[in-house]
Amino acid sequence: MMKNSSSEQKDENLTTKGMDRRAFLQKTTMAAGATIGLSLANSFHFISASAASSSSMMNASGSKPDLVFPVISDIHIHNTSNKTLEKFIVTLEQLNKVAPKQDAFVVVGDLTDYGYSSEYDKFMSAFNVQKQWGTVSMFAIGNHDYWNGLSTADAQKRFLDKTGMESIYYHKIMKGYHFIVLGTEDGKTEGTFSVEQISWLSEQLKIANADDPKKPIFVFHHQPIKGTVYGSEWGFNQNRDVFYDTLKEYPQVISFSGHTHYPLDDPRIIHQKDFTSIGTSTGAYLWLDAGRIQGEVPEGADILNQALIVEVYNNKVLIKRRDIHHNDWTGEPFEISYPANKQNFKYTEARDTKPPFFTKEAMLSINNEMTTASALAIMFNQAKDDLLVHDYKVAAKNAETGEVAKQFLAFSEFYKDPVPNPLTLKIEGLQANTAYQIEVHALDAYGNVCKTPLKALGKTKAAENISI
Structure with a gap:
């Protein structure tokens, strides 16, 4: 972003x-x-900013998850500098160690800094070297991926050609779990999700819910929905309510968004009201809320590099926060119980009054x-x-x-x-x-x-x- x-x-x-x-x-x-x-x-x-040790990767009951996938975003591979590329390689290597059996790998937009061919080539070369055999790649397009001087249509075509994605927005099913990946439709910073795309989303949610209403539905979009996660003030206004109300009907949805570069350490990075939303931080540089003397981009901001690892069990989803730059976990895993019930949501805005x-x-x-x-x-x-x-x-x-x-x-x-x-x-x-x-x-x-x-x-x- x-x-x-x-x-x-x-x-x-x-x-x-x-x-x-x-x-x-x-x-x-x-x-x-x-x-x-x-x-x-x-x-x-x-x-210590790391409250959970590497042993927390093991489920207390000893059961194995049905599905495991990392989620990262905002890599910002650059045309002339290799700094973010080097961080991306470290991310891939580290995630392979802590999650050696990945079913999918999701990147929620801004793979590149300007959407140049050379940036995509760097990204894909690094990714393909580290990609685990059989892992399904799912990439969303972000606003930076449009910033190459091409028309919107040509920028989207380049994204698809370079990444191998089937469409700007698409729906996949893995081991009975539904993944819906959305795509911002132009290079506007706040993001654009048309009524047409949201209508398509609505149809896909109906399909996923009919398949099994007790299972989570995973939705991915680069810009956050305003009024949800930490940093969502940087989300989109156009069709915001239509988008939100479409998801609102399905409490089993877990919505992942990037764009903000806000860190995973803040507990507001997860939000529950009608469904679950979670921010995905960045692999490039930190951004923070305005109004503090350290500034929105404080000293050392380019050190930050974080990722999520999602473990899906038959009755819950664990979302683990990884400090790649510190090679350790940060905070306790978020645990979301299934079948989803809004009355049992614990990551609400009212969760902390002390x-x-x-x-x-x-x-x-x-x-x-x-x-x-x-x-x-x-x-x-x-x-x-x-x-x-x-x-x-x-x-x-x-x-x-x-x-x-x-x-x-x-x-x-x-x-x-x-x-x-x-x-x-x-x-x-x-x-x-x-x-x-x-x-x-x-x-x-x-x-x-x-x-x-x-x-x-x-x-x-x-x-x-x-x-x-």
Whole structure:
């Protein structure tokens, strides 16, 4: 997915690595945020973003799945650079190790960066070398795959010729399970799904449901449906409601979408209401929600490389999240029970009402080495949450007047492996030689705010006198 890079904010190199008590005290001014004087031994460490070990690939009951298939998207193979190609090869190699018996392999759009022949050739050459024998390939076309200067029809023809797909949208049945692959119909960033294609989708869903209403139906489309998964604000408006209402009749549907480049680590990457939706992240570069000081494309964004592995059993579907860049799993697998029942959906928008919290040992301090006449640098222990601490709301109040001088949101940097703890942030645009009361509130992925913030008192340095 291509977004306007002019909105990107440059992130300062503020990440600090774990340190012992002595180093921490030497670098900072200790302040309130919890009980001062409590031991800091072992309180600062890196939070592992990988909550599940490789052993989680084994089903607890020991039963083998009926069907296994990886799902990836947004590879963005480039004409002149091989960086994303190299990441793609690593992805294929790693997925072959953790899923050695794949029935299908699905790519949900943006195979290429510009839809050039050379990009398709790179993609297919790498894929064919690693493809497992007997695995069925299913590729969807994305908006980037149209960006080659060709007419829409010719861009689609190139996609079909190069990938061997039978059509822009098609329906396959594997081991009794239905796969419906849709295709955005032009190069518009938000995506285009015509009434004609949605009508075709409706007919295919009827066929799949008549075949066996108790089984999942897998649907794939590059752009997400607005109002569903994390990042779906980048989804399509045209015919959105018609598309959604078509799927709404079938709670057994699992809809996979790419396009956003939003990471799998956020629990909102899966969404259940009338059916199940899930985002597929990216193999190219990270993109995040706007409004945080790190920017939508934070420092190190091109490291991200993630994939899903889907295991289908007779009474459930497990969706496992893989950090390719970290060679490990991230989070617990999503488990969807069948036959599907909306009343039993657990990945709903109302799933999390518990706010995050700072432990009693958590501390907020001022980093004197990074403090200037116009900025304070703060360092604090990360908060905890039952799912994910997503943001921090930071406020700097003039200690004398109580007026809020600066306020902003910052990511917890949950997208990093490992997640930095303590986290260091810089508060800029302050007055020289002025004392400020700093408050830090933690917010989780669902917007719940901690009840008790961390607090500290800090003072900017005096302005330097410049003699002429």
